[in-house]
Amino acid sequence: MKTLFDKIWDKHLVKxxxxxxxxxYIDRHLIHEVTTPQAFTAIKAKGVKVFRPSQTTATADHNVPTKNQHLPIVxxxxxxxxxxxxxxCETHGIEYFGLGHKNQGIVHVIGPELGLxxxxxxxxxxxxxxxxxxxxxxxxxxxxTSQVAQxxxxxxxxxxxxxxxRIIIDGELNHNVDAKDxxxxxxxxxxxxGGTGYFIEYAGRVIEEMSMEGRMTICNMSIELGARGGLIAPDQQTFDYLKNKERVPKGTQFIDAVDKWAKLKSEPQAIFDQEYLFSGEEIQPMITYGTNPGMGVQVEEEIPNALNNSDKKALAYMGFESGQSLLGTPVNYVFVGSCTNGRIEDFRKVANYVKGKKKASNVKAYLVPGSQKVLEQIKEEGLMDVFNAANLEVREPGCSACLAxxxxKIPSGEYCVSTSNRNxxxxxxxxxxxxLVGPLMAAAVAIEGKIVKL
Amino acid sequence: MKREKVNFIKSSIVPLPISNIDTDQIIPARFLKATDRNGFGDNLFRDWRFDENNNPENNFPLNNPKYKGTILLAGENFGCGSSREHAAWALFDYGFRVVIAPSFADIFKENALNNGLLPIELSQELCNSILNETKQDPSTELEINLENQSVRVIVSGEQEYFKINAYKKSCLQNGLDDLDYLIQLRPDIEQFEKAQKKEVIATNEI
Known part of the structure; x- marks a missing residue:
């Protein structure tokens, strides 16, 4: 009885x-500017070219400015x-979406939206x-990078x-709670x-009812659990998302593909090495207070007691104390973007909250779409007007302030409420x-200038 | 890339007993703009080693002249976060050859092994014990034997065996990397591609 992970793994075993x-065997290799130069040098030193260039796609995202992308990088x-x-990319015949290309964006945002x-x-x-x-x-x-070279x-x-x-999240989510929470x-x-050494499968009603954007947010942060990765069995939502995407087969080929994809699920009797069960109802809007993503609380909870020197070091860095509530904490910086929460659904949530309101005067906000396509969609859906009216500036795509x-960059000593993945x-x-927060809390802080109840 | 062969290591220890040390601390993102592998050691633990004016933080163990050696002793979940191999390059370039911790993040462990930096998981008890002995006597040395997969505290005689992937162990002992092996495997890989009839393999031509 195989898990979904086993099924895919076994099909790719060369030896x-x-x-x-x-x-x-790797079907798809995505590359960007920061972790690849030494890999290309390594294969050059071996005197070989890229083995399957058509299965590699490149973009520039980590290091790019989010303003004036039409000008040379300063x-x-x-x-x-x-x-x-x-x-x-030119030397090896690799498709490259550089600055100015309509497909450019954060590597993990463009892969799905192009159907790669x-x-x-x-x-x-x-x-x-x-x-x-x-x-x-x-x-x-x-x-x-050594593995990129491989x-x-x-x-x-x-x-x-x-x-x-397997992490099962059953039941239903509360109002104002989303995938990030x-x-x-x-x-x-x-x-x-908690996930070190594992590959996670997420399942349960909450996951089944979640949008593809939400599922991406969850799988994205599997690495913050220490897991190698996380996956979700494809279903009708997956197929609907992929239909008509540029690189997805069309017509009868698509129907054949869906038939094949629909078989990709863990068998009912499959045994996982570890399982956890959560209920959607227990989940409330979340925020982190420490220096790793596991150090989070419900927005209305107090910061728990520091258990060891590492926790104490984290609280000292953040300028917080055990027992303190974060509600009312003034925050001068807001970042909406990243491969975690830089997709259109995230910007819709922010726009919906800020519509008819104005940014707090103390706040500097970075709204950075995950890709050129997301930026286009922001314009097409009229969200740009909403952001402009709220005095929120939308920048050009890239990883931006997620890793600075x-x-x-957020100045030293300043708090930043961020929809990214690492604190x-x-x-x-x-x-x-x-x-770290979800897009709704980021929107609220942009308007209120402090941490508030949702 | 030609590597040093790893087998026996005998050294004193630099203790950094903090849990969840992420790769952003090991090498901050602003130092990842290089296109070669050299010189990352200068910025190892940059924001913990130096203050905003680039003066050494005297309390930081790497700046404490008492602590020397090629073994770093850290807390659990060492190397979590970003997959940047620059973290392993920085530790190696600085002079470390071994990191000992109760546990490691998966990607860091692989990156370390791919660069001749030996990540060794020991029990929390032995890590605590080594930490205490090093604090009392910074000249405390460990003897690491990769063949036997053992770590021994030389003075006290405490000893523990560690696990290591058999393939990676042989790569370390022989100074080999995966790249040569995979390049010579190309005919087998082509056979695999044909056998799978590119069933799940996408191409950009679709």
Missing amino acids: TLDESSVVL NAASRNQVDTLTEN TQPGMTIVCGDSHTSTHGAFGTIAFGIG VLASQCMIVTKPKTM VILHVLKALGSN MNED FEGRQGAGAKTL
Whole structure:
């Protein structure tokens, strides 16, 4: 009795090396400018070219400015990295969506929206949030640069099979609770290493009823649990999302594909190495208070007691104390974007909240669409007018203040309410203090200038 | 890439007993703009090692002249977060050859092994014990034997065996990497592709 993970894994086994290591075939390789230059150098040193260039897709996202993308990148090191990717893609015949291209965007946002991500695939990228693509019933996981070189050179990797975990979220979600709250709730319960060594399958009624965008948010943060990845069995919603996407088969080929994809589910008697059950009703709007994504509370809860020196160090960094409520805490920075919450549904939620309201005067807000397509959609749906009227500026696509490799940095000592995925020390800029939230709370803080009840 | 062969390591320890040390701490994102693998050691733990004016933080263990050696002792879930291999490069470039912790994040562990940096999981008890002995006597040394998969505290004689993937162990002992192996496997991979009839394999031509 196989799990969905087992079914996909077994289909991609090229060779078994020993009891723990196998050669796994990779269907789709996504690359970006930051984790690939050394990989191209490595294969060049071996005197080989990219083995299957048509299965690799490149974009520039981590290091790009989110303003004036039509102009040359000002920072010389960032420009060099993007230029290096451009050259490497030309040399090896890899499709590349650079700045200015209509398909450019965060690698994990463009994969699904172009239909590069399809059920049953193995997908890797030199980026830990590759787990996002698991929302479509894929084995998708982040890899290091040495492994990027392996995939470029052979379309394969030498890997160890992870254990399987199922997280079932049953019942129904409360009003004002969305996918981000669900995954922050799970993170609070299991901790930031609760999934180490595992590949997760998410299931249950809450997941079944969730949009593809929401499923991507959940799978995206599987890595914050320490898991290699997370996936969700494809269903009618998945097929509806993929229908008519640029790279998805059309017509009768699509019907055949759906027939095949519909078989991708764990068998009823399949046994997982670990299982957890949550109920949707227990989940409330969440916010993090510490320096790893497992350090979260319900917005109306108090910060729990620090259990050890690491917790104390985190609270000292954040400027919080055990027992303190976060409600009313003034916040001067808001970031809406990233591969976690930079899709159209997220911007719709923000627009819906801020409509007819004005940004608080103390707030500087970064609204950064995940891709050019998301930006286009923001314009087409009239959301741009809503944001403009609320004094909220929408920037151009990229990873931006999620990891602050470009100019979009939160100043030292400042709190930032962020829809991204990591609240590590200095993640959004040296000394910056990140509080992870869903898009609705980000919208509320942009308007109120402080943390409020939803 | 040609690597140092790993087999016996004997060294004192630099203790950093903090849990959940993420790769953003090991090497902050703003230092990831290079296109080569060199020099990342200068910025290892940059924001913990140096203050905003680039002066060394004297309380940070790497800045404490008492603590020297090629073994870093850290808390549980070391290397969580970003998949950046630059974290493993930075630790290696700085001079570390071993990281000991009660547990590691999966991607970091693989990145370390791919770069000749040995990640060793020991029990929390032995980690605590090594930490205490190092604090009392910073010259405390460990002896690591990869063949036997053992770690021994030289003075006290405490010893524990660690697990390591057999394939990775042999790569480390022989200074090999996966790339050569996979390149010579290309004919088998082509056979696999034909056998699967590209059933689940997408192409950009669709």
